[in-house]
Amino acid sequence: MKKISIDPITRLEGHGKIEIFVDDAGEVANVYFQVPELRGFERFCVGRPVEELARITPRICGVCPEAHHLASTKAIDGVFGVEPTPTAKKLRELLYSSFFAGDHTTHFFVLAGPDFVVGPTAPPAERNILGVIAKVGLEIGGAVIKMRADSAEVIEILGGKAIHPVCGLPGGVSKALSAEERDRIVEIAKGQVEFSKVALKIFDDVVLANSAYVDLIKSEAFTHQTYYMGTVDEQNKVNFYDGKIRVVDPDGKEYVKYEAKDYLSHLAEHVEPYSYLVYPYLKGVGWKGFVDGKDSGVYRASPLSRLNAADGMTTPLAQAEYERMYATLGGKPVHATLATHWARLVELMYASERTLELAQDPDITNPDVRNIPTGIVGEGVGCVEAPRGTLYHHYTTDEKGMVTKVNLIVGTTNNNAAISMSLKKAAMGLINKDTEISEGLLNMIEMAFRAYDPCFGCATHTLPGQMPLEVIVKDAATHEVLRTARRFM
Amino acid sequence: MTVLVLGMGNPILSDDGVGLHVARRLRETPLPDEVEVAESEVAGLRLLELVRGFTKVIIIDALKSGRQPGEIIRVDSKDFRGGQRYGSAHSIRLDTALELGHRLGYPMPDEVIVYAVEAVDVETFGEELSPPVAEAAERVVVMVRGELGLGPS
Numbered sequence: 146m147k148k149i150s151i152d153p154i155t156r157l158e159g160h161g162k163i164e165i166f167v168d169d170a171g172e173v174a175n176v177y178f179q180v181p182e183l184r185g186f187e188r189f190c191v192g193r194p195v196e197e198l199a200r201i202t203p204r205i206c207g208v209c210p211e212a213h214h215l216a217s218t219k220a221i222d223g224v225f226g227v228e229p230t231p232t233a234k235k236l237r238e239l240l241y242s243s244f245f246a247g248d249h250t251t252h253f254f255v256l257a258g259p260d261f262v263v264g265p266t267a268p269p270a271e272r273n274i275l276g277v278i279a280k281v282g283l284e285i286g287g288a289v290i291k292m293r294a295d296s297a298e299v300i301e302i303l304g305g306k307a308i309h310p311v312c313g314l315p316g317g318v319s320k321a322l323s324a325e326e327r328d329r330i331v332e333i334a335k336g337q338v339e340f341s342k343v344a345l346k347i348f349d350d351v352v353l354a355n356s357a358y359v360d361l362i363k364s365e366a367f368t369h370q371t372y373y374m375g376t377v378d379e380q381n382k383v384n385f386y387d388g389k390i391r392v393v394d395p396d397g398k399e400y401v402k403y404e405a406k407d408y409l410s411h412l413a414e415h416v417e418p419y420s421y422l423v424y425p426y427l428k429g430v431g432w433k434g435f436v437d438g439k440d441s442g443v444y445r446a447s448p449l450s451r452l453n454a455a456d457g458m459t460t461p462l463a464q465a466e467y468e469r470m471y472a473t474l475g476g477k478p479v480h481a482t483l484a485t486h487w488a489r490l491v492e493l494m495y496a497s498e499r500t501l502e503l504a505q506d507p508d509i510t511n512p513d514v515r516n517i518p519t520g521i522v523g524e525g526v527g528c529v530e531a532p533r534g535t536l537y538h539h540y541t542t543d544e545k546g547m548v549t550k551v552n553l554i555v556g557t558t559n560n561n562a563a564i565s566m567s568l569k570k571a572a573m574g575l576i577n578k579d580t581e582i583s584e585g586l587l588n589m590i591e592m593a594f595r596a597y598d599p600c601f602g603c604a605t606h607t608l609p610g611q612m613p614l615e616v617i618v619k620d621a622a623t624h625e626v627l628r629t630a631r632r633f634m
Numbered sequence: 635m636t637v638l639v640l641g642m643g644n645p646i647l648s649d650d651g652v653g654l655h656v657a658r659r660l661r662e663t664p665l666p667d668e669v670e671v672a673e674s675e676v677a678g679l680r681l682l683e684l685v686r687g688f689t690k691v692i693i694i695d696a697l698k699s700g701r702q703p704g705e706i707i708r709v710d711s712k713d714f715r716g717g718q719r720y721g722s723a724h725s726i727r728l729d730t731a732l733e734l735g736h737r738l739g740y741p742m743p744d745e746v747i748v749y750a751v752e753a754v755d756v757e758t759f760g761e762e763l764s765p766p767v768a769e770a771a772e773r774v775v776v777m778v779r780g781e782l783g784l785g786p787s
Contacts, residue, residue, distance in 0.1 A: 189646065189759035204646045204675065255679065273730055278737065286738050293679060308676055 163568060163594070166621035171578025174621045176569040178594070179420060190551045195224050195542045196315065198551070202538065203309050205555075210309045211244040211300060212531035212556070213538070215386065218313030220538040223406070223525020224546065225315040225518035232511040233317030238386040239330070239503040240303040240310060241529065245385055245496035246337050247296025248532045249448075249489050252598050253344060254289045257486055260592050261352050265361075266585025281347060292340050295333045299500070302326050317515035327510055334501035338462070341494040345466060348490055353473070362483040363474070366574025367593060369437045369566055370395040370480050372427055372444035374559065375451030376530045377402070383455040383495065385530040391454045392427065395439050397478040401429065405528030408537055412554070413442075415562070424562040425554060435566050443566070446534030446559035447597055448488035453478035458491070460498035466491045482567050485596045489532075521546055531556035533598045557599045567593040582628045587616045638688040638743075639671045639778060642695045648760045649753035649767045652774075653694040656749075659775045663787035682731040682740070691743045692778055693728075696767075697750035704752060704766030706774055711746035747781065749774050 168174040186205070190198060199217040203210030215237055222229060229237070255274045259267075263276035271279075278286040297307040303322065304310025312318045322330075352358045361367065377391045378384045391402045392411075403411055415424040415432045426432045426442030433441040444450075458464040470487050471477050479488075503509060523546075527538045534556030541550035557564075571593035575586055618628035641657025644650040657673045665671070674684060685691045697707065711732060728748070735742045751774060754764040763771060776786045 183647070183757050183759065185759045201646065204644060251679065274734055275730060275737065278734075283737060286734060290679070290682070290738065294683060297683075308674075308680070 163616045165572050165618050167618060168621050173573040173576050176572050178565060178568055187551050190548050193548050195221055195540055195546050195548050199313050200311060209531050212529055212536050214310050214313055215241055216527040216529045216536045216538040219527025220525040220540050221315045224522060224540055224542055226520055226522040227316040227516050227518040229317045230513050230516055232508055233514045235503055235506060235509055236303055236318050236322060240300055241386050242496045242500040243296050243299035245532060246493060246500060247293050249493040250289055250292045253489060257595055261358060265589050265592060288340055299330050299333055315518045321512040321514045322510050324510055327504055330504040334504050337497035338501060341497045344493060345490050362481050366571050367482045368480050369563060371437050371563060372400060373450035373453040373478060374444050374446040374535055375454035377455045381456040382459045383451050392444060393454050406526040422561050425559055435562055443562045445563045447485050448492050449479060449485040451530060452488045458495050460495050463491055463495035463498055466494055482593060482596045533557050534559040560597050564594060564597050582618055635668060635689040637669045637690045638685060639692045641673045642693060644675060646759055646761060648755045648758050649764055650696050650756040652696045652751045652763055652767050652771050655763060655771050656694045656774045660778060669782060679731055681728060682735045685743055686740050688743050691746045692781055693748045694774060695750050696753040696756055698753055698756060701752040703754045704770040706770055707750050709748045
């Protein structure tokens, strides 16, 4: 048997690796992926005052600090048994909506977009943001940078700091919003709604107008029938900040809806001897291996999952796009992994509209932004939808509020099993005995991975600045390396 | 001429925080007005937003490359530009960020220098630097001051 791996440039440690084993007949036998493990997080946290976790956990990773800050703040609300004021909840959600708009923009234009805009088999040197602006125009590059800067400005106004907000406190937030600041956010949000229209137009022109891409999105190699998880409001509409966790089955029917604090009753973790990754699954369905279908507890939590798990969007333009997406792709639920990119743009529109809606809420400048905690419960679960999936923070403290236990399920972790399955299926669909294993083909396999916008809490800046990824093709019997592709993921 | 000295890293991932440590140490030394010292915990496109408008930028970061722990390398960003540029899932490389800034017509620095310190551990949560990296950090402080035409403080 032979093995294909996707591995990095030199002896860099802490890299991600995709290994593809090929048997004597030239067919894919198995696929594994590995990512670096960060050690000692719980030990680092235990013994600290729990309110420090809202400032520590955002540093686990440089990609979504805002998601960690808010999940952490909500868990701390629980530890102190205090409910934030209505205005405080709106301010937190306002910050979060603006963050989502910036984050989804970056993913589409900088990270995933190059595969579609420049082309999945284009040379890697061109398959980046520079290739995107060469194709769709320089002004898009400027608009993307502006979108990020505007999002950061809103976060700074509300959160005190642009990258690592510090506003979340048990029972509310540290600062009310002035009328002047509100006016600025309204102005920014109007621009973000306009940008979201442009982003959807580009998706239309570049992806949907190209039948080869539509066929790729709908192809069996990139499809899995799984359960889907997402947070919904009382009307079962998508919400990023608060609500109940809803899971639908592969037919789109509600399987369960639960409060975040009950997550351990519904989720369990499977482990494999070859990996330190954990694979969460639905406890009630059970672990049946890396397989899809109604009998397998494998679920996904991603932009597409959130849309599948909900009945719609609360804002008009996002709802229209939501309906168009399902009409185009053959109804709900959509199982096509690559449709996640479209779903991400529907969410971009929702995040922009929601930012505007909240900024225009007459109550948003209400100075009542904090309920001071008066007691301690000693345990709390905080949950938000991170851009990459449902994020759970669960803390236990002693009677003085010092941390005794920490458990996190981060966005990507929900998808570990599905990512493994998607890689395997894409590899099996694309590689057979007659295939020449080209760079472009390995990139197509990576596209199955990239759709999940995976984030493995990697050290974001250790030079050369991002986590390298390696794809290695190996003989399954001799482990002889047949082909290696290296890139930065 | 304005210079930005930018310490990069994660403050709670052991040696990954070396750049932040050097930035803080440099701030304790006397520096001319045209030199600004900043810290950043994120890279990628954020770098472009940080370096805009400066004439020269000196970045300090951790490196994992199989060199001796504590070894310091000085790299000119021009050398980065000659390297391979790949698409990425989460971030873009320094060279891509700089190139994007040039293409968008932003006032970009004429020179970007990177001081990288070979790390021992960047995967364990902790606020301490390992001994060889802590020692190297002190040497980087002197080297960066030298780069700015200043003597050891």
